[in-house]
Structure formats: structure tokens, C-alpha cells
Amino acid sequence: MGFLDRFLRAAHFSGGVHPDDHKRPAADAPLRVMAPPARVYVPLVQHIGAPARALVAVGDHVRKGERIGAPHGAVSAAIHAPTSGRVIAIGDIVAPHPSGLPVRGITIESDGRDEWGELEGCDDPFALDPAEIGRRVAQAGVVGLGGAAFPSAVKLSGGLGARVELLIINASECEPFLSCDDRLMRDRAAEAVDGIAIMLHATGAREARIGIEDNKPEAIAAMRAAVAGHARIRVEVIPTRYPMGSEKHLILVLTGREVPAEGRPSDIGVVVHNVGTAVAVRNAVRFGRPLVSRIVTVNGACVREPGNVEVPIGTLAGEVLAFCGGLRADHGGPARLLLGGPMTGMQVPTLEVPVIKGTGGILVLDAAEVGGGPCIRCGDCMRACPVGLLPLEIAARVRAGEVDKAAGFGLADCIACGCCAYVCPSRIPLVQYFHHAKGELAARARGTQRNETIRTLTRAKAERLEREECDKAEALARRAAASLAAATAAKQPAAVAEKAVEDANQESGVCA
Numbered sequence: 001m002g003f004l005d006r007f008l009r010a011a012h013f014s015g016g017v018h019p020d021d022h023k024r025p026a027a028d029a030p031l032r033v034m035a036p037p038a039r040v041y042v043p044l045v046q047h048i049g050a051p052a053r054a055l056v057a058v059g060d061h062v063r064k065g066e067r068i069g070a071p072h073g074a075v076s077a078a079i080h081a082p083t084s085g086r087v088i089a090i091g092d093i094v095a096p097h098p099s100g101l102p103v104r105g106i107t108i109e110s111d112g113r114d115e116w117g118e119l120e121g122c123d124d125p126f127a128l129d130p131a132e133i134g135r136r137v138a139q140a141g142v143v144g145l146g147g148a149a150f151p152s153a154v155k156l157s158g159g160l161g162a163r164v165e166l167l168i169i170n171a172s173e174c175e176p177f178l179s180c181d182d183r184l185m186r187d188r189a190a191e192a193v194d195g196i197a198i199m200l201h202a203t204g205a206r207e208a209r210i211g212i213e214d215n216k217p218e219a220i221a222a223m224r225a226a227v228a229g230h231a232r233i234r235v236e237v238i239p240t241r242y243p244m245g246s247e248k249h250l251i252l253v254l255t256g257r258e259v260p261a262e263g264r265p266s267d268i269g270v271v272v273h274n275v276g277t278a279v280a281v282r283n284a285v286r287f288g289r290p291l292v293s294r295i296v297t298v299n300g301a302c303v304r305e306p307g308n309v310e311v312p313i314g315t316l317a318g319e320v321l322a323f324c325g326g327l328r329a330d331h332g333g334p335a336r337l338l339l340g341g342p343m344t345g346m347q348v349p350t351l352e353v354p355v356i357k358g359t360g361g362i363l364v365l366d367a368a369e370v371g372g373g374p375c376i377r378c379g380d381c382m383r384a385c386p387v388g389l390l391p392l393e394i395a396a397r398v399r400a401g402e403v404d405k406a407a408g409f410g411l412a413d414c415i416a417c418g419c420c421a422y423v424c425p426s427r428i429p430l431v432q433y434f435h436h437a438k439g440e441l442a443a444r445a446r447g448t449q450r451n452e453t454i455r456t457l458t459r460a461k462a463e464r465l466e467r468e469e470c471d472k473a474e475a476l477a478r479r480a481a482a483s484l485a486a487a488t489a490a491k492q493p494a495a496v497a498e499k500a501v502e503d504a505n506q507e508s509g510v511c512a
């Protein structure tokens, strides 16, 4: 299949946009590495799934890479210390979430040594059993670095329950302003391809295809050079069209096959991982290194030195911005702060929030980049939506606080691609509305589930107590019958024994 086929497929998926990508000059600036700050703030939930359980106490000394949070449940991820130092607090910290609501996290004061703990590496990952690779990836707390933050071990080790034929590496990075994957492929292509080879071994897939949009020629060249000699891994150039990075669209363009509605890629034998995740998997398996840092794009017209920075997890976004020279003095000031890209990212009220595993970008946009105004009911958002929703109607319901009605308009089907917000001439932050409403619906569902669990437990307790009463009464009746038999045998006055049986039968009447 050639580029033309992939181009035609991309042209035929409904909706989608071709935005001005705003990736350069940030993408062209050399990758910088940031030293750990004085304090890191590490949330216990940075992934899809249940929060981790804290394994340390205030006052403990931890080394870099030491496990400080244990996964909790089937879909969860371990959390590790991003640097060495002392735990100074465990409690609520402001989370990278549009609500600004706090989440539970661990604060570590750096000892300035950035000293690694013991690591369990492996010289030959291909000699390991695939299940062992999954175990090591889980131990290292690796999650999808494309933004979804789904625990990677679940997808790698067959946790989705289907046989995988094809491994797709999502290196499309279709979101405007972001270039962390582009920079990673330019600078660490050999590491990425090594990670992809390990993933092939772990999943049992026959081949891997790396999908890269055609607006990244340097990354394409670097990855093509790195895959030379890997017969089962190839680079596929795909057209630049948003939301190409959405799993279902990428699979369609690369294979011509559609994931069934309500289905998952594994239903058609495909698994998709982000290219940054491949490097994290390699570090976990070859060197035993947990996921304690990631590359973040710092971009937007207000940033003095835009570029890509490798940042310890838990570093405040404001400190990363300061590392990039802070705000431009010759500019009107920030109009919008975002963690992630402008399409799917989260608008935050302050940059005093930590970078977490899923944070691909810190954007400080000016008024011209944001725009703004009321809805003029132009319908552009409807035409751009790749899943055929009515974004303006959903947003109107959310604004009115009617999230149930928003759900009735198909909110659950929204893939949060941001196409609607991108084309909106009034620059209404539609995706932020949808994130908020989905969060509220999820909280309600959790509340309903909790109430149902309490009801079930209460019912079970009442039934158990009733059963115990029955058992007690039956035992009493049996003992009385035995005593009657014994009395008869010993020729005791029958009236005494009969009275005992009568009493016992009255007692056991509760079981009738």
C-alpha cells in the first residue's frame, strides 16, 4: 500500500481539519534536559484507572526510581520517585485538571543528588518471556505517553484478551503546537526502534508499522535509518490531517480496516502504542528504569524560548516555563494556559500544577492564538466533527448544567479530538466543556456504583444474620431431639424431654 492509498483513505474519513500546525520553531530547537527542581509534586493518579496506593510515609528518604505508589486494581499504574530526597507531605495537591480540584499526591524535597535506587535491567530482552516483559513494564509504571495514559502493560501482555497480529506505532503527532514525539524521533530514533522491537516480542504481533505525518521530514528520515535491518518494522508516511492520531483513524488509514463501533483495535487484531511509550518500554526492560521523566513541548506566542524539554515528573509547569526563559516581555500576556495541545489539552487556571506522565505540552497562548466570542450558530463545529456529533448542542446543555441532556446528544461518543473547537470562529473551548461534563458523569456513575455496593453489602449482611439465626435454632432443635432420645433411653420423665423439644421447635420457627 502506498502513500496515495493512505492519502485517499485520509481524505475520506468524515470531518477532521487541516490546521496550521504551529510546530516550528519549537520542533527545531535542540532537546534540553531539565534538572530536578527543589520539590516535586507527584499525584497518585496520573493514568486511566484506579489511583495508586502510597507506599511511603512523611519523613522517608527515597531514591530516584523507588516505588512510592503501588497499583491498585487491574487497570492502574505504579508511581515512582522522580528524584532522590525526603517525603515532606502526603495529601492533596492541585492537579493538572481544568477543575483545579486537588488530588492525593506525594511531595518530595530533593536532596540535590538525583541518585538512582537499585534497578533490575536485562541484557537480552528477547530472551525474556513476553509475560515477564509485561511484568517489568508494569513494575516501571509505564503508561501511554500520547496523552491517554492507559497502563501499557495491560495492552502489551494480552490484557485486552485478543490475539494481536499488527502493532501500530502512533507517531503521527497531529495535534498543533506539540512536537515532543517529533523531537524524540529525531534525537532518539534508535532507542524508539529498539523499544518497538521489544513490543513486537511482547505482543507476538507479526509486524509493526510506524505512522508519521508528512509534516515531519526529519523524523521520517531518522526513523527510516533506524529501522534499516529490522525486517518486521516499517515506517509509513501518512497525510497531515487532524485527528489522524486518533486510534481508529490511524488504523483506517494504515490498514484500510475499521474498528467496529463500540469495539476496540484488539477486536481486529491490532494494538496501538505511542512512539514515546516505545522508548519508555525499552528503558523499563533493558535498564529497569521506571517512568520518572518525559519530553514536554513548551510553546505558544508568549513563551520566550519555545522548545522541547525532558522534565522530571512532578515538576511544576511554571518552573518548566521559567526554564524556557519565562514569558516574553514584549507581548500582551497570556490569554490561555493549557496542559497538552490546543485540541485535546486541558485549560488550567494556573501553571502551579505538576507535569504528569500524560503531559505532552505546556502552552501559553496569546489573544490572537485564542480568539473568542459568543456562538453564532454557524454549524462549522458539526461539519468538522469526525464522529457526527452536534458539538454546539452538547456545549449549550453543559453550559446550562444539564449534563444528562448533554449525554443524550451523544457526549459519550465524543473522542475529544478538538476539531470542533479548532474550527469554531468564536474559539469557544468546546472540548473543555466536554471534559468537564464527562468528569461529572463519571463522578455520578461512581457514586451510583458506591451506593449499589453499599446496598448489596447491607442485603448480604442481613441475609447472613438471618442464616446464622436459622443455623443456631436448628442446632438447638437437634440438641433437644438428641436429649429426648437420651432421656427416653435413660427412662427420664418424658415430660422434661418433650418440653425441651417443644421449646426448640418454637425457636427454629424463624426458619420456616
Ligand code: SF4
Binding pocket: 374, 375, 376, 377, 378, 379, 380, 381, 382, 391, 392, 420, 423, 424, 425, 426, 427, 428
Ligand atoms: S462552530 Fe462555534 S460558533 Fe459555530 S455553531 Fe459551533 S460553537 Fe457555535
Ligand code: SF4
Binding pocket: 384, 385, 386, 387, 388, 389, 390, 391, 413, 414, 415, 416, 417, 418, 419, 420, 421, 430, 431, 434
Ligand atoms: S464533539 Fe468531540 S468528537 Fe466531535 S469534533 Fe468535537 S471533540 Fe471531536
